[in-house]
Amino acid sequence: MSVPDTSQEKSFAVAAKRHFRDADFLRGDARLPAADHLYGFAAECATKSLLLRFTEVSMGPKDGEQKPSAKPWALHPEDSDRIIEFGHVNELIREVKLLAHGRAGAPLHAALEGDLRAFKKWHVKYRYSDGGYAQQETVERRRGAAHNILALHEQALLEGRIP
Numbered sequence: 001m002s003v004p005d006t007s008q009e010k011s012f013a014v015a016a017k018r019h020f021r022d023a024d025f026l027r028g029d030a031r032l033p034a035a036d037h038l039y040g041f042a043a044e045c046a047t048k049s050l051l052l053r054f055t056e057v058s059m060g061p062k063d064g065e066q067k068p069s070a071k072p073w074a075l076h077p078e079d080s081d082r083i084i085e086f087g088h089v090n091e092l093i094r095e096v097k098l099l100a101h102g103r104a105g106a107p108l109h110a111a112l113e114g115d116l117r118a119f120k121k122w123h124v125k126y127r128y129s130d131g132g133y134a135q136q137e138t139v140e141r142r143r144g145a146a147h148n149i150l151a152l153h154e155q156a157l158l159e160g161r162i163p
Helices: 006-028 032-054 089-099 105-117 124-128 136-159
Strands: 073-076 079-085
Touching: 006 032, 006 136, 032 089, 032 105, 032 124, 032 136, 079 089, 089 105, 105 136
Parallel strands: none
Antiparallel strands: 073 079
């Protein structure tokens, strides 16, 4: 596994906070579809930052490639010939669960599982929709989940481990 890319980990951390603040602003202006979308990106970015800092996930080049990866990735814990790529927030629950089989991934999976479930039906393609899916209750649930993930991120950075 390659050396962790701390610059990308920090970029994800900064982006998580920015997306969350922007989502809160839009939520306050009753622009729920855009707010919901950004809460998803905030949760995704904070989760990817945690993955890069506290697990074997990397942004480095994959075997045989020259350039750094566009997505965080890790070797599959049960099949080292397979790679897990960490995509959008709605996919992360499945991908982080795969890491739960490894020692470093188990605490992160346990800490994130409940909050990531709030984004199970979130999808990046909704940016092209009419926004009818973004009901107040859904947005509030996802805001709470994103807030919890960002709080976990901050606590993990302070403690140097997943609580």
